[in-house]
Amino acid sequence: MRLIAAVDQNWAIGKNGRLLVKIPKDQRLFMEETMGKTLIMGRKTFEDLPGGQPLYGRRHIVLSRDPNFAPRNVTVCRSEREALELLQGIPDAELCLCGGEEVYRLFLPYCSTADITRVDYSYDGDRFLENLDHSTEWELTMESEEESYFDLTFTFRHYERIAGGKSRMAAV
Ligand SMILES: NC(=O)c1ccc[n+]([C@@H]2O[C@H](COP(=O)([O-])OP(=O)(O)OC[C@H]3O[C@@H](n4cnc5c(N)ncnc54)[C@H](OP(=O)(O)O)[C@@H]3O)[C@@H](O)[C@H]2O)c1
Numbered sequence: 001m002r003l004i005a006a007v008d009q010n011w012a013i014g015k016n017g018r019l020l021v022k023i024p025k026d027q028r029l030f031m032e033e034t035m036g037k038t039l040i041m042g043r044k045t046f047e048d049l050p051g052g053q054p055l056y057g058r059r060h061i062v063l064s065r066d067p068n069f070a071p072r073n074v075t076v077c078r079s080e081r082e083a084l085e086l087l088q089g090i091p092d093a094e095l096c097l098c099g100g101e102e103v104y105r106l107f108l109p110y111c112s113t114a115d116i117t118r119v120d121y122s123y124d125g126d127r128f129l130e131n132l133d134h135s136t137e138w139e140l141t142m143e144s145e146e147e148s149y150f151d152l153t154f155t156f157r158h159y160e161r162i163a164g165g166k167s168r169m170a171a172v
Pocket residue numbers: 004005006007012013014015016017018019020041042043044045046048063064065066069077078079080098099100101102103104106127
């Protein structure tokens with residue numbers, strides 16, 4: 001499956017349950033590239049979506065151990081295994097791993113590509129994604145020209161898995 005994230009210089013992704021920064025072009029691309037697909041995310045990330053509601057036109061699979069968490073139009077999985085079972089019938093190209101830290105950590109081994117918006121700034125974050133630049137399992141295969149949003153600069157990076165990883169099919 002494909003991981004999608006926005007990170008800062010230290011691969012921080014969030015603070016106090018919120019995103020570090022909202023860049024309109026990044027958000028537009030996220031909406032375009034995930035349209036019609038299945039999004040996998042943790043309960044905390046889901047609750048940070050606009051209005052705490054699922055995004056239009058996408059299927060949401062949300063992980064939570066809380067038996068009272070049952071939002072409308074969302075499939076809730078109570079464990080990694082339950083989520084993996086549910087994902088069995090869905091092609092890789094349809095699956096987008098959308099965070100946050102806990103759920104990235106759980107499913108990163110099953111990802112074969114990662115699309116990272118890399119913001120050239122260091123925030124005081126409290127949630128992180130593994131730094132793929134320091135991993136021997138991942139290779140940066142593409143990077144866009146530098147773009148800017150007010151005084152922030154950022155690039156879009158594409159990474160591919162070159163080693164390691166786990167098969168979703170073999171996991172259940
Ligand atoms: N920059 C980005 O691209 C990006 C993307 C997404 C999120 N974020 C940020 O990341 C932060 C949230 O990350 P997070 O790590 O705190 O939370 P998270 O991964 O979004 O959600 C964690 C929750 O998922 C559930 N969960 C985790 N493992 C599970 C398992 N094995 N089985 C069942 N449920 C499980 C639990 O929900 P319950 O507590 O309900 O049991 C847990 O509290 C926020 O700041 C958010 O803005 C950033």
